[in-house]
Amino acid sequence: MSWLQGWELFGWSARQVALAGGIGVALLILWFLFRPRPPRVEVSSHVLWDQVAPKNRNPLLKELLMLLLQILMVLGIALALGDPHWSPPPGDVEQEAVQAPLDRLHVVDLSLSMGARSGDGTRLDAVADALVDDVDGLPAEVRVGLIGAGPFAEILAPIASDRSRLRLALRTAQVGGVGSDLRAALALAAAMPSLRRELAHMEVWTDDPDAGELVAAWSEDTGIPALVRAPFAPAGSLAITAFDLGAARGIPAEEEALVRIANPTPWPAIARLALETEDARLGEAEVRLAPGEEIERRYRFLPLPGTGVEAVIREVEFRVSGPEDAELRTLPDALAADDRAYAWVEPVRPVTVWLVSDGNRYLERVLAVLPGVQLRRISPAEYRGGGGRGASNADVVFFDGFVPLEKRDGPLPPRAVLLSPPPSRSPVPVLGGADKPVVTDWDLEHPLFRGLVLRDLEVERSMVLDPQEGDVRLIGTTTGALVVGRQRGDRRLVVWGFDLGASDLPLRLAFPQTIVNTVLWMRDSRPMEPALGGRHLMSDPYWLQGEGGVVVTDLRQAAYARDSGDALALGRASWQVSVGDGPTPYAFPRPGLFAVEGPAGRVDLGVNLFTLDESRLASLPAASTERVPEPSPQPKPDPEGRTPWLVLAVGAFVLGIVEFGMYTR
Amino acid sequence: MAERAPDDPLNPDFLRKLEYLRVVARKVHTGRFSALQRSRKLGRGIDFADHRPYTPGDDFKDIDWNLYGRLDRLMVRLAEEETELNLYLLVDCSKSMSAHKATYVRQVATALAYVALAHLDRAHVYPFGDGLLRPFSPNRHKAQAVQVYRWLQAAEPSGATDFSAACKAFAGVVRGRGIVLVLSDFLAPGGWQQGLDLLRHGRFEVGIMQVSDPEEAEAPAKGEVILHDRETGATRRLRITDGIAAAYRKAFLAHGQGLQDYARSHNLFYAHGRTDQPFEQMILKTMCTERLLA
Numbered sequence: 007m008s009w010l011q012g013w014e015l016f017g018w019s020a021r022q023v024a025l026a027g028g029i030g031v032a033l034l035i036l037w038f039l040f041r042p043r044p045p046r047v048e049v050s051s052h053v054l055w056d057q058v059a060p061k062n063r064n065p066l067l068k069e070l071l072m073l074l075l076q077i078l079m080v081l082g083i084a085l086a087l088g089d090p091h092w093s094p095p096p097g098d099v100e101q102e103a104v105q106a107p108l109d110r111l112h113v114v115d116l117s118l119s120m121g122a123r124s125g126d127g128t129r130l131d132a133v134a135d136a137l138v139d140d141v142d143g144l145p146a147e148v149r150v151g152l153i154g155a156g157p158f159a160e161i162l163a164p165i166a167s168d169r170s171r172l173r174l175a176l177r178t179a180q181v182g183g184v185g186s187d188l189r190a191a192l193a194l195a196a197a198m199p200s201l202r203r204e205l206a207h208m209e210v211w212t213d214d215p216d217a218g219e220l221v222a223a224w225s226e227d228t229g230i231p232a233l234v235r236a237p238f239a240p241a242g243s244l245a246i247t248a249f250d251l252g253a254a255r256g257i258p259a260e261e262e263a264l265v266r267i268a269n270p271t272p273w274p275a276i277a278r279l280a281l282e283t284e285d286a287r288l289g290e291a292e293v294r295l296a297p298g299e300e301i302e303r304r305y306r307f308l309p310l311p312g313t314g315v316e317a318v319i320r321e322v323e324f325r326v327s328g329p330e331d332a333e334l335r336t337l338p339d340a341l342a343a344d345d346r347a348y349a350w351v352e353p354v355r356p357v358t359v360w361l362v363s364d365g366n367r368y369l370e371r372v373l374a375v376l377p378g379v380q381l382r383r384i385s386p387a388e389y390r391g392g393g394g395r396g397a398s399n400a401d402v403v404f405f406d407g408f409v410p411l412e413k414r415d416g417p418l419p420p421r422a423v424l425l426s427p428p429p430s431r432s433p434v435p436v437l438g439g440a441d442k443p444v445v446t447d448w449d450l451e452h453p454l455f456r457g458l459v460l461r462d463l464e465v466e467r468s469m470v471l472d473p474q475e476g477d478v479r480l481i482g483t484t485t486g487a488l489v490v491g492r493q494r495g496d497r498r499l500v501v502w503g504f505d506l507g508a509s510d511l512p513l514r515l516a517f518p519q520t521i522v523n524t525v526l527w528m529r530d531s532r533p534m535e536p537a538l539g540g541r542h543l544m545s546d547p548y549w550l551q552g553e554g555g556v557v558v559t560d561l562r563q564a565a566y567a568r569d570s571g572d573a574l575a576l577g578r579a580s581w582q583v584s585v586g587d588g589p590t591p592y593a594f595p596r597p598g599l600f601a602v603e604g605p606a607g608r609v610d611l612g613v614n615l616f617t618l619d620e621s622r623l624a625s626l627p628a629a630s631t632e633r634v635p636e637p638s639p640q641p642k643p644d645p646e647g648r649t650p651w652l653v654l655a656v657g658a659f660v661l662g663i664v665e666f667g668m669y670t671r
Numbered sequence: 672m673a674e675r676a677p678d679d680p681l682n683p684d685f686l687r688k689l690e691y692l693r694v695v696a697r698k699v700h701t702g703r704f705s706a707l708q709r710s711r712k713l714g715r716g717i718d719f720a721d722h723r724p725y726t727p728g729d730d731f732k733d734i735d736w737n738l739y740g741r742l743d744r745l746m747v748r749l750a751e752e753e754t755e756l757n758l759y760l761l762v763d764c765s766k767s768m769s770a771h772k773a774t775y776v777r778q779v780a781t782a783l784a785y786v787a788l789a790h791l792d793r794a795h796v797y798p799f800g801d802g803l804l805r806p807f808s809p810n811r812h813k814a815q816a817v818q819v820y821r822w823l824q825a826a827e828p829s830g831a832t833d834f835s836a837a838c839k840a841f842a843g844v845v846r847g848r849g850i851v852l853v854l855s856d857f858l859a860p861g862g863w864q865q866g867l868d869l870l871r872h873g874r875f876e877v878g879i880m881q882v883s884d885p886e887e888a889e890a891p892a893k894g895e896v897i898l899h900d901r902e903t904g905a906t907r908r909l910r911i912t913d914g915i916a917a918a919y920r921k922a923f924l925a926h927g928q929g930l931q932d933y934a935r936s937h938n939l940f941y942a943h944g945r946t947d948q949p950f951e952q953m954i955l956k957t958m959c960t961e962r963l964l965a
Contacts, residue, residue: 044895044896047891047892047898049898049901050887051858051900051901052898052900052903053859057922
């Protein structure tokens with residue numbers, strides 16, 4: 007009977023009415039059980055009585071039915087005497103309002119995926135339109151609030167009856183960041199002090215496919231009804247999941263870019279992948295991806311001065327099958343944020359090559375045409391005269407017919423190439439000389455000669471070297487080695503036993519490549535500094551340094567700023583970020599090329615997504631289909647119309663007539 | 672001999688009155704033995720019927736000598752022969768017959784038997800209930816009326832009335848035609864018309880005497896009652912309202928009217944006896960008025 011508590015029927019309380027009805031029913035049942043039995047009359051035959059009153063087949067059923075009618079009649083009379091009106095007490099008004107919530111809190115997903123195209127705008131625009139429509143249709147007594155769920159949860163509009171703040175927050179909300187912390191947003195909603203939990207209702211607007219379970223669990227924990235809304239259609243998006251530069255850097259300072267593209271949709275896709283800078287296109291190719299496939303593409307290009315490089319996906323088409331194969335249609339790429347990857351290329355550090363020779367036109371010409379090579383020519387005399395200082399810092403030093411004395415000229419540079427050194431000073435023991443030695447073997451696996459053909463190399467005269475333990479016999483003859491390579495730690499040495507001019511090697515196509523390979527092999531032994539500029543993942547916080555403030559500039563996005571009057575100025579979009587005493591985390595709002603300038607200097611870096619979390623647009627959460635009940639005006643007794651007591655009295659009267667009719671039949 | 676009550680059918684004063692009455696048949700029935708009733712037989716009698724030529728062997732006393740003198744031919748005079756009349760009394764002994772009705776029927780039946788026996792007619796008593804019970808056919812002597820009374824007094828009420836079965840059995844066993852007087856309340860579950868039709872088609876002269884208690888003409892009570900059927904033992908619960916009482920009254924009258932209409936349409940004797948009225952009135956007045964007795 008708890009549902010009757012507090013209900014009042016004019017005159018009588020519900021408890022009194024129930025008591026009166028119960029007593030009436032009990033009396034009726036007692037009367038039924040102990041009623042006086044009718045007299046027994048003997049008649050000659052039932053023949054005439056059967057003609058007058060046909061037999062009742064089941065008199066007991068009739069009696070029970072009559073008893074039921076009597077009970078209903080008594081209850082109807084008892085209720086009618088109470089002159090009831092449905093006027094719940096104040097305590098029950100709130101209970102009634104549970105079904106029509108008066109606090110509506112909305113959580114809107116602000117992750118990057120909400121920036122995907124949906125109709126004429128974005129998914130966030132669709133949410134804003136639907137949400138504003140919902141809010142505008144609510145009665146004035148309903149309070150609304152808005153919470154944004156990006157990487158961090160924040161209250162965009164506190165709970166209030168005023169809708170203007172919510173509309174403004176919706177229209178100015180921007181997507182940004184990787185992922186939406188719905189859990190934090192829901193926790194923030196539950197902790198809002200102004201929220202009336204028993205009257206509250208939550209709606210979560212998101213495209214996160216896993217939001218349904220999360221919201222349902224939260225609703226169960228808090229007892230606040232919650233719905234998931236997704237007022238947009240599934241879409242497709244290709245995503246760049248990796249963009250790596252410098253994988254095959256070399257001389258002639260060739261860069262290699264690795265781009266990895268993923269197709270997280272259930273549809274096959276065709277697109278064009280381009281690699282470009284702000285001014286030039288470095289490469290472009292068509293790519294085809296099966297559903298769920300991830301592919302790699304590599305591009306090589308000449309070294310660039312310090313600039314940003316972008317990998318761009320364009321002209322994306324998803325081949326979506328309809329119910330039948332004949333109904334093939336295409337979908338474009340809905341999310342732009344994952345279609346670009348950025349890297350900042352630092353200026354290539356030039357390779358320093360020293361040539362210590364009295365004159366070697368072959369080497370000089372080859373080294374002179376190699377881009378990115380800073381060649382310094384020096385004669386052996388100058389080297390001995392002190393010009394050799396600093397040779398140890400060079401990437402490679404060619405000694406042509408000359409070997410410095412350690413006591414006089416200092417130690418042999420760590421990366422040196424000795425061309426026809428004097429036999430007495432050769433670091434590799436010399437077995438003797440050989441005229442027109444026959445090249446019997448060469449090490450094509452070594453970086454110096456990889457991919458080259460030296461089979462018919464002709465040498466007029468050469469020293470025959472004796473490789474020591476750990477040395478590599480690069481070119482050999484029947485009696486020894488003509489070229490020997492040595493590697494001891496980060497020290498590298500190549501000894502050629504013959505003068506280049508005494509062979510036909512400089513005339514061969516393999517010669518420049520041999521020199522390039524030699525330089526690369528020498529240079530790569532040096533500890534490398536990071537050649538690329540800083541790269542940063544959006545999902546990680548970027549720690550800013552520099553007390554006072556840091557200016558972040560988007561190097562790819564132009565900003566319009568009203569200068570004065572109607573004049574518009576175009577420039578880089580930049581903004582100031584406050585920085586505390588220590589490292590301060592900062593989340594970039596979108597992928598791109600950014601410059602961070604602070605007291606410590608300027609850092610250029612590419613900010614990338616490199617995740618599929620925001621790209622899975624094809625699957626949506628199972629949006630709740632039920633609607634939130636609208637608050638209805640409280641029913642009030644109608645003083646002029648028919649009142650319930652009249653209906654009850656008429657009902658009891660009708661029941662009485664029916665019962666009397668059954669009784670008299 | 673003990674003094675008899677005035678309503679006793681064997682009361683000497685009443686018997687004396689009965690000796691002036693005789694059973695009158697509307698048809699001519701032929702009995703086996705000579706008696707006082709007209710018959711279809713031609714022979715010795717009082718009433719002239721016809722002449723026929725004399726044949727050797729005829730009694731000379733039967734020759735009409737006057738006719739011989741006029742026609743010079745020997746002719747024998749024939750007369751209507753008077754034979755006995757069979758009076759079959761079908762007496763309802765079912766349980767629907769209350770004590771009053773049973774007594775009334777018994778008295779009427781005894782008186783009629785006495786009238787028949789006193790005039791050398793035959794009286795047969797056939798009790799019936801759910802079938803035909805053991806009959807009783809007394810000798811042709813008016814003193815046998817006492818036996819009729821005792822026989823009916825000893826007959827136990829039995830079962831429900833199956834009038835059709837009783838009539839069918841009666842028509843099957845009885846050979847001699849005569850008057851069949853049914854004394855019953857005719858409250859048979861299976862109806863009464865089929866039984867009477869069987870008797871009529873059996874070439875009996877059928878008479879109907881309906882007996883009823885005066886309380887049967889009205890509903891026994893108002894309000895809710897349990898009606899107990901004396902005949903079948905069944906009960907039914909009924910709330911008797913004015914409407915139902917009126918309908919019952921109407922049904923009771925219709926029941927008697929139906930019997931009366933049936934009798935009139937087939938030229939049968941019909942009388943309705945109420946147990947609150949003296950049975951002598953039935954015998955001495957009603958039956959004489961309706962020409963069963965004369």
